[in-house]
């Protein structure tokens with residue numbers, strides 16, 4: 001067993017890409033998760049986390065001894081070992097970033113759901129070389145009041161004078177030149193319409209303005225109001241792309257009953273409402289009170305959408321195990337019987353699930369499957385959560401149909417998938 005300590009340096013051969021954007025390497029039997037390396041490269045890696053006796057350690061590739069042909073000079077001067085914790089793929093050619101992300105989705109599906117699938121990662125329409133796409137960026141504030149980025153897995157602040165993935169409109173607010181002394185962070189939002197806004201976090205968070213975001217999808221073309229601190233896809237092309245992928249996969253018919261779970265301000269609920277018409281029904285569930293208040297206004301013109309505020313597991317009358325997004329660190333969900341909310345129907349034709357990174361979980365998947373929908377669309381920002389929930393859906397008699405993967409977060413390891421599940425009639 002290796003007894004490497006933090007700060008030690010070793011020469012290693014970089015193996016395959018892993019979930020989280022690291023490559024897997026081995027040193028004297030110990031697994032190293034190495035940042036800033038590419039599969040097949042020989043690198044000098046410095047241990048950054050984990051000491052003797054742990055199962056794996058983290059490391060950063062501080063020198064490339066034998067480079068991959070897919071390696072490029074990072075466009076951003078703040079990307080690299082020990083620097084900004086944001087972008088971890090700036091050293092990778094854009095096409096190869098997408099191949100690596102595809103490999104991660106394939107590997108998670110194989111390992112956690114026992115499904116073999118070739119995945120192709122598509123660019124989001126309108127993407128310009130993977131830079132200047134981020135319409136919402138939260139900057140940390142240092143003790144001197146300057147806004148910047150945190151170093152990887154650290155509270156240390158890196159002062160920056162530009163962020164190449166942030167939209168020009170975000171940077172042009174002057175946020176990086178301002179003095180934000182006394183704030184924990186500043187959030188800058190460049191909505192589809194109106195000027196970019198700066199929100200101080202957390203002092204006047206409660207006063208975050210409402211901004212307008214426009215979705216120009218084939219399935220839907222309209223504006224949505226959303227709090228500047230609320231959830232909205234950060235790539236300007238993403239919301240419309242996901243709406244179209246979901247509607248293409250579900251093929252809603254007039255009069256159908258749909259559920260939109262983890263519904264945010266109503267982007268999928270609204271597209272479903274339009275597709276099923278006034279003889280149909282959409283029940284949308286969202287836990288965040290501000291998002292629900294905005295959603296009710298956003299879907300006002302389609303009164304056949306019923307918004308229910310609450311946690312999806314509680315509304316279904318089940319209790320998920322595991323950590324809840326936003327709960328105390330390490331907190332566990334209580335277990336015990338609950339009653340489903342009276343708004344819950346006995347059956348549904350179509351279901352959209354768009355959970356946070358933790359996924360929906362076995363209990364929610366079980367409750368959804370019990371409604372026997374003919375098709376489900378699962379919008380996933382974490383391939384491991386998608387693969388786990390896929391396994392639960394397969395156990396409940398659903399088969400994975402189409403799977404589309406989108407590069408909605410270029411220059412980072414993150415990816416978004418839209419998976420379609422149909423009842424397995426075989």
Ligand SMILES: C[S@@+](CC[C@H](N)C(=O)[O-])C[C@H]1O[C@@H](n2cnc3c(N)ncnc32)[C@H](O)[C@@H]1O
Pocket residue numbers: 231232233262263264265266267268285286287288291310311312313325354355356
């Ligand atoms: C990935 S976002 C999707 C929002 C929306 N579908 C969209 O595309 O704009 C996940 C949403 O789930 C909400 N959420 C998180 N945990 C939840 C839970 N347990 N029950 C209901 N909503 C939850 C969040 O507030 C957030 O709005």
